Amino acid sequence: MSKFEVNGRTYAAEPKPGQCLRTFLRDLEVFGVKKGCDAGDCGACTVWIDGQPFHSCLVPAFRGEGRKVTTIEGLSKDGKLHPIQQAFHDAQAFQCGYCAAGMMMTTASAAFDQHRKDDLPHALKGNICRCTGYRSIVDALHGKSNIEDDVAGKALGASLPNPFTDAILTGQARYTMDIAIEGLLHMKVLRSPHAHARIKSVDKKKALAIPGVVAAYTWEDVPRRLFSTALHEDHLVDPDDTYMLDNVARFAGQRIAMVVAETEGAAEAGCRALQVEYEILPAVFDP
Ligand code: FES
Ligand code: FES
CATH class of the missing domain: 1.10.150.120 ([2Fe-2S]-binding domain)
Incomplete structure (x- = not known):
């Protein structure tokens, strides 16, 4: 020791x-x-x-x-x-x-x-x-x-x-x-490396097999409900344009999947083990 x-x-x-x-x-x-x-x-x-x-x-x-x-x-x-x-x-x-x-x-x-x-x-x-x-x-x-x-x-x-x-x-x-906190779970987020891409599939099997990993979530597992990230005083000025997890990445760094585990290390390892198949699309520079 x-x-x-x-x-x-x-x-x-x-x-x-x-x-x-x-x-x-x-x-x-x-x-x-x-x-x-x-x-x-x-x-x-x-x-x-x-x-x-x-x-x-x-x-x-x-x-x-x-x-x-x-x-x-x-x-x-x-x-x-x-x-x-x-x-x-x-x-x-x-x-x-x-x-x-x-x-x-x-x-x-x-x-x-x-x-x-x-x-x-x-x-x-x-x-x-x-x-x-x-x-x-x-x-x-x-x-x-x-x-x-x-x-x-x-x-x-x-x-x-x-x-x-x-x-x-x-x-x-x-x-x-x-x-x-006893029994506290940790969540880590896998983010898109691409500026614009369609998520064709996310294979969670290897992530879920890692000891300590409790769950993995993709866009298919979360409510398909749009919300606004802008949070201005008047809600009506901000469009509801964001999903908790989406099947299209619109910027590098966008959330793609989340892994929940007993330790931060296991959650990070779980994110690394997710196998994401992207269809890379042209980056959008002009709205
Ligand atoms: S007092 Fe420095 S970060 Fe809050
Ligand atoms: S945690 Fe910020 S410098 Fe170490």
Whole structure:
């Protein structure tokens, strides 16, 4: 059994073949490490390996063996926030907080020197935030406070800290994806590689034979009911023009089939095992 040191605690565990460090850590219930893009772009999964920040979704799990792995849960010491956590607290440098762990693991590392601080847009290019607009994150890194004291009778209109601040900044807050639900099934979608094609057939046999695969759906298995993806206020301005699964692909990336399985890996393997016969049609560039 391999040994991993995470936040000073030793785990004896074997990563699954091909598993990335991020998923391995989350399997150990180190849920402060977030899953975002899965592609090395968003930085929500940033952890330290021997003190250096890495996007853990890009690091094979076995590379963490024998190294010191630090996640947001290991940043504060003796119940005291790390100075970066305190700065994020004071500036309230988060909204939903999903990016905060990665932001702090990047900016608290020794590699984040003054030179990087002076060029934040470049230095933070590996950490994306969808909510804050970055202003409060920049405030945190410049030591600015955005909170006021909670004075009895004067709280209305005051800038009080989010009540979940400490949980978010220490990696203890639980997001939907961090809750282990017994019997949870996972779904993966097979998407069209073609800009325009008719789906002549989808053979599901090999997919359904994969251990853990529970079901596979194609256009023949779902209600043939059109809906609109536009969702404007007035429903009548948007045409109902989309099927959940269609027998014609009209753009590369369109949903073709869905596989439901006990694990994400089995669902992905199920998608790969689907045999789709396409009749490729000319791409349409003019409506
Ligand atoms: S999940 Fe790793 S960079 Fe987005
Ligand atoms: S606070 Fe929501 S993604 Fe950054």
